[in-house]
Amino acid sequence: MLYAFGFERLGVVVSDLYFIDPDPMPGQATPERGVRLELRLFECGEPTGSIYAARPITIGRPLWRVDLLQDADAAPGTFDRTHHHPDFDGWIPGPRVFVKELSADPLPWLAGKLSDLPALLKETGVHPGDVAEADAAGLRAAVPEITDTVRGLLERVWAGELGRPADGTGTGPVTSARISWL
Structure with missing residues (x-):
């Protein structure tokens, strides 16, 4: 399942994830599952054909990611592989x-990060001045909806x-990440 929240030039995508790390850290060789959230660049194209035409929207490269993962066999809410x-x-x-x-x-950690876009961008190496204030304001306003979406996907x-x-099946082999897309 994939959700996208778009603002001016930035957006957030959220999806479920089942992942087998091909080069796991010690003690993390089992599959992981959970929710992935990425801060991404978005691009909106011009309509073609008529003024009523749909605009192409491209979800571009990621700037920041958080993976709310845990061992696939762990009890719900373990978050033993959660990282960013x-x-x-x-x-x-x-x-x-x-x-x-x-x-x-x-x-709450995620909500705090998303609520302060300038600080988050500073972490990523993107200059906050390169992003419109409308992105920060839109993201801040959407934080409750985004965290509700993440919570619902986790459940x-x-x-x-x-x-x-x-x-x-929940038990079969997989050799790489699988994200469910709409």
């Missing part, structure tokens, strides 16, 4: 950064409806 990626090199995320507060209570992952391997 404060930087990207193009499309490639930097290393996982584990934060005690994020794993302990992820939704569906924990219920076994989402965050499943590609074969859909």
Whole structure:
């Protein structure tokens, strides 16, 4: 399942995730499942054909990511693999950064990050002046809806409806990330 929240030039995408890390850290070789949220660049094109034509919307490269993951066999709410990626090199995320507060209570931590776009952008290496104030204001206003969406996806992952391997059984092999897209 994929949700997108678009503002001026930035947006947030949120999806469920089932992941087997091809190069796991020690003690993390089992599959992971949960919810991924990314701050992304969005581009809106011009309508073609007539003034009534739909505008193309492109969800571009990521600037920041948070993965609310846990061992796929762990009890709901464990968040033992929860981390974020404060930087990207193009499309490639930097290393996982584990934060005690994020794993302990992820939704308030996430809400705090999204509510302060200038500080979040500073972490990513993007100059806050490169982003319209409308992005910051829109994101701030949408934080409750975004965190409600994340909470709802987590509940569906924990219920076994989402965050499943590609074969859909919840037990089959998968060799890479699987995100459910609408």
